[in-house]
Amino acid sequence: MTQKPLRQPSLFIPHGGGPCFFMPDPAGLWRGLETYLAGIAASLPERPRAILVVTGHWETRGFAFTGAERPALIYDYYGFPQHTYELRYDAPGDPALAARAAGLLTAAGLPGAVDPAHGWDHGVFVPMKVAFPDADIPVVAMSVDKSLDPALHIAAGRALAPLRDEGVLIVGSGMSFHNMRGYRDPRFTEPSRAFDAWLTAAAEAAPEERAALFAGWADAPAGRLSHPREEHLIPLMVAAGASDAPGRHDYGELLLETAVSGYRFA
Numbered sequence: 001m002t003q004k005p006l007r008q009p010s011l012f013i014p015h016g017g018g019p020c021f022f023m024p025d026p027a028g029l030w031r032g033l034e035t036y037l038a039g040i041a042a043s044l045p046e047r048p049r050a051i052l053v054v055t056g057h058w059e060t061r062g063f064a065f066t067g068a069e070r071p072a073l074i075y076d077y078y079g080f081p082q083h084t085y086e087l088r089y090d091a092p093g094d095p096a097l098a099a100r101a102a103g104l105l106t107a108a109g110l111p112g113a114v115d116p117a118h119g120w121d122h123g124v125f126v127p128m129k130v131a132f133p134d135a136d137i138p139v140v141a142m143s144v145d146k147s148l149d150p151a152l153h154i155a156a157g158r159a160l161a162p163l164r165d166e167g168v169l170i171v172g173s174g175m176s177f178h179n180m181r182g183y184r185d186p187r188f189t190e191p192s193r194a195f196d197a198w199l200t201a202a203a204e205a206a207p208e209e210r211a212a213l214f215a216g217w218a219d220a221p222a223g224r225l226s227h228p229r230e231e232h233l234i235p236l237m238v239a240a241g242a243s244d245a246p247g248r249h250d251y252g253e254l255l256l257e258t259a260v261s262g263y264r265f266a
């Protein structure tokens with residue numbers, strides 16, 4: 001008799017800057033985030049059957065899921081050393097999970113489709129290579145909808161929630177602060193901290209209140225300053241929507257002079 005999987009959490013993780021974890025880092029800028037990502041596997045109730053990664057680097061009309069048996073890698077970063085364009089992450093895809101996820105969305109009246117050709121961008125393979133370096137757990141990437149509508153993405157997370165009881169780890173991959181002009185600029189430190197405090201309080205709220213707060217994220221303290229465009233924030237909405245419990249601040253530090261956080265939802 002097959003044992004029923006334990007429920008997996010849903011996570012929102014900062015995925016860092018390009019291939020940052022795979023370059024020399026003598027100042028240790030990325031060490032804290034790398035340590036957090038590397039500790040995810042040990043923090044889970046059991047080894048996931050598969051991982052669904054919602055990436056802010058893939059936008060589609062409706063939602064799409066990678067359906068290839070072995071998705072290719074998309075090196076969607078620029079100006080980095082040559083060896084970072086030769087990185088590999090040979091985890092298998094999971095066409096059955098892609099179809100199941102798309103079916104859950106369509107059953108909830110939301111647009112969902114399988115894309116058999118799309119690969120894994122760096123918001124997928126870079127953090128997964130740190131968190132699950134053995135590359136032996138199937139991975140499916142999920143796009144965000146071009147509307148970047150918080151309510152739509154929360155609804156998508158709610159529809160996908162049953163996957164957690166099927167042994168699937170849902171991971172929103174983005175950045176809690178994503179203003180390229182703000183990184184390394186100390187003038188952004190205090191505004192980013194203000195938004196980070198608001199975001200943490202919103203993530204830790206009960207689901208109905210959380211959804212209302214997230215819908216108004218742009219009006220939060222330094223909200224639009226922290227996200228001139230919100231594609232890196234929206235994966236958080238899917239991760240939060242997949243849980244009916246308050247979230248938990250799972251990681252935080254001052255990174256490149258800005259406050260950056262990760263969240264876990266039971």
